[in-house]
Amino acid sequence: MIRTENLCKRYGKFEAVHDLNLDVRPGTVFGFIGENGAGKTTTLSILATLMLPTSGRAFVGTAEVTSDPAMVRRLIGYMPDVFGVYDDLTVREYLGFYGTAYGVANTLLEPRTQELLHMVSLEDRSDAYVNALSRGMQQRLGLARCLMHDPPVLILDEPASGLDPRSRIEMREIIKGLRERGKTVLISSHILPELADMCDEIGIIKSGQLVACASVEVVTARANGQRQMCLEVLGEGQLLAHFVRRHEWVTDILSSDDCKVELLFAGGDQEQVEFVRELLQAGYHLKSFHEVGGSLEDLFLHLTKDEERVDQQTAASKQML
Template identity: 55%
Template sequence: MILTQNLCKRYGRMAAVQDMNLSIAPGTVFGLVGENGAGKTTALSMLATLSTPTSGRAYIQGFEVTREPRAVRRCIGYMPDAFGVYDDLTVMEYLRFFADCYRVDRRLVKARADDLLERVRLTDKRDTYVNALSRGMQQRLEIARCLMHDPAVLILDEPSSGLDPKSRLEMRTVLHGLRDMGKTVLISTHILNELAEVADEVGILRRGELVAVAAVQVMVQHSSAYRTIRIDGRFEPGELERVLAADRHVVDVHAADAGWNVLYAGTLAQQADLLTTLVQHGMAITQFSEQPTDIEQLFLRLSAIQEGM
């Protein structure tokens, strides 16, 4: 498992990670979401023993990252957000090299490499030079490399970064396979929607702080129950908000461009009733339409509601 207790990393007065408290159970795929600069890479580098925390503690499989770094490295596979490859090695040689680095029993290397190449869909590239692979193939090869010493925990920093849509789908399939292997996986990304199909839990990191954590299954259930309604029109300041506040199905209201986005928990019939009410109050409604729900905004809003209960 992965556990952090008030984990902090400061650079002078700037806190890259602030009081992070995280608990990831064995076999869980956990997604850490945040915009660029939110502190994701810093958090993952501390867990991978590449950066020393300013304060707080972090444990992986029971080993503390600052006091027992060698033990931590033996039980993790770490894929950074940027990596280099060796130009003069084939795919199979590349995997053998890292197996030797981790002192994997040489009797196991070929069978394990063959199995992993099949899992990441690179079996037909075993004799191809690594630098001749596409970026998507190199990303998948990196996951195979992380697994060569059979670690219990994988830490993947933006594994889908820079990939085209087809390569993203292939990477998603690979990530699904990690769950089937029973691995504990921590994935960082700046796009929450990417994790909806592969993660069990998701946490949002903002300005170094973990602001919300929830189970993906709960979010998916809520996303089908909540709708986002776009409302444009001409009305007096504050008038729309007053009417919406009286509707118990309105979960959240926020301004967007020249109109308003309303997170709504009612049925289509109740939406129609809301539109009728707005018109009866003399509002000139020019748009009242359902929009795709921003899952990140829904996530944060529902988390805030649950905290207030």
């Protein structure tokens, strides 16, 4: 439903987006994840026809964003990370205004407004002025505005930004409901753990380039290729970390202190048994050895750390030439 082909956006010598290839399937929620400045908003602005790409192409359905922007705008509901509200309009008037701007028939304006106010839990604030709403209420109202013309695709740029925990949960549940209605949702965020149970697929972007793109499970397996394990010992954690650092099945030491070592382990179940046997034979006093469930945030940090290492190696190679 959303597709980009070698999409690039340059500002002079700075490349904000580099050869980006996305493919968001119809009826799915796609999480577009990255740090501030990674290129998320630039990509979403191009998809929303607010910005022209330097090269490459982008599609919503069969409509290409540069050659058929009018069709793209009919297909999408776009919610920017910061959007303005009109101080002298009530919630109902605000939605009615945008419904008219979107070309919704007059006979449908009121029932559509009622339906959406119910969906975002703002029925009791329909006569309140928009500027009197809390940040969370304004975000939910902004989402309702995007849905006034019932688009099949939603492009949401940091919809949970600045929200308190309760409001974030409410926003997440609304987006899950939209998926159940068959909407295709592209949502950007840097609040990584909150996307894990909401998205069907994720794309992790770093410095304008995709680091990984697939289902959460596939990306985790592809990126890590190992398990995150925790070793608990009796007061010899630092010695143990030094001992296992060069072991063939240990790919990285994540943290260590006197009582605990967390590491990335590349072996399977049988290798774990042999690994523990080696440690016991070496005289270490193990209390436990267990797998730690890595979060989406752990994955992002691991991937971007690898990317930074590649950047550093590339820079060092250029200096040597």
